[in-house]
Amino acid sequence: MIEKVIAYLDANQEKFVAELQEYVSFPSISTDPAYAQQVRACAEWLVNHFRRLGLSSVLHETHGHPVVLARTFKSEKPKRPHIVVYGHYDVQPPDPLDKWVTPPFQATIRDGHFYGRGTADNKGQHFVHIKAVEAYLKTDTDLPCDITFVIEGEEETGSTGFASWLKENAASLHCDAIVISDTSMPAPDKPALTYSIRGLVNFEILVEGPSTDLHSGVYGGIVDNPITVLCKLLAAVHDKSGRIRIPTFYNDVKPITAKQKSILSKGSIPAKQLKKILGVRAFGGEKGFTLEERRTSRPTFEINGIWGGYIGQGSKTIIPSKAGAKISCRLVPNQDPHRVYNAVKKFLTTLAPETVALRFQYGAGSKPYMLNPDTELAKAALTALQRAFNKQPMLIKEGGSIPIVSEMTRLLKADAIMIGFALPDAQIHAPNERLDLECFRKGQYTSAFLWQLLPQACK
Secondary structure, X not given: OHHHHHHHHHHOHHHHHHHHHHHHOOOOEOOOHHHHHHHHHHHHHHHHHHHHHOOEEXXXXXXXXXXXXXXXXXXXXXXXXXXXXXXXXXXXXXXXXXXXXXXXXXXXXXXXXXXXXXXXXXXXXXXXXXHHHXXXXXXXXXXXXXXXXXXXXXXXXXXXXXXXXXXXXHHHHOXXXXXXXXXXXXXXXXXXXXXXXXXXEEEEXXXXXXXXXXXXXXXXXXXXXXXXXXXXXXXXXXXXXXXXXOOOOOOOOOOOXXXXXXXXXXXXXXXXXXHHHHOOOOOOOOOOOOHHHXXXXXXXXXXXXXXXXXXXXOOOOEEOOEEEEXXXXXXXXXXXXXXXXXXXXXXXXXXXXXXXXXXXXXXXXXOOEEOOOOOHHHHHHHHHHHHHHOOOOEEEXXXXXXXXXXXXXXXXXXXXXXXXXXXXXXXXXXXXXXXXXXXXXXXXXXXXXXXXXXXXXXX
């Protein structure tokens, strides 16, 4: 009966694109309180969309942005294998706006791509699963499994409200597998199962000097400049080989196994191609590891933003009273966000001179996640990808993080299958974000095949 499902998908691509354009048009920016109403409007649109397709759907409140829950069945206790599909409807801010060729929330089709904020991260990706389920329902084709969609609105801010909601509702969401499409694939002809993602911890550092900005001529030479202190502290984190100098930082990091090295080498993007995609002159990072190992399997310490002093037109000769930085560390299996944060805090506090005060503000943290690629669930996902793309799928590790994955797998007592359809040049979190239309279509095929294959894998 799968032929009817595939035929429905093929016949309705134009409609699906138009629906996704409407979905993308909501500036559901979770990081900015000014967009709270738009975030809610987007969630309400999604609830109504699910209902029109015949699913029962409810908007659940959290202490943050709401969660959209939709089920293909009516009872909270599914009778068949139960699959949870996770995604997020919130998006990153579109800045800088002047770098967009077309408006970020006016989704545009050109050159075989769908341009707009959220097309790849994550509206377009979880939309493929919604459309595949629609194809089953509209063709009266039996779904071999029961499916619950859980689409949250805080992934880009750490999923704090969603995490609390998940703990409270975990019992009704226990499932046999979790399906997530919020990762990538190396190329249009290289579908991939992401079996590992890095964890994350982010925080802010504030260096406080004098009680107010000072005249740099009158007091320069006797007062330590907070910006100078901050720069010295941050510069001390890495040694000349790119290794992080913080004591205990690597204590929980396991060596990359020979098998993992082999998998990484097969899924790596050629250096020349990657350099072109990124627009860099040369690569940096920790020496002694391949590009793919550095990108996916080693922990990092990154400065995401830095501020202090005067940056307006002309000059203002001051010693600023404060300077700050936003930091994120990507973590690999066995690393714990709080242990890493405490290690960083201790290291920088020890180095700081007594002329300033250091303040730290913890942001959010998530643990890494790794799926055993030899499980039946992984094999089912690989088979679905092979049938959809007619290409041998790859196993890859992803350097990015999905904050809630490790917590979901623990609470719902199920493994997560991560199959992404964004390409390396999708410009995620950057201007001109895009989703390849052919990957969008074949993602729907993958989902349609997946619902046929997962029930057997769950036994």
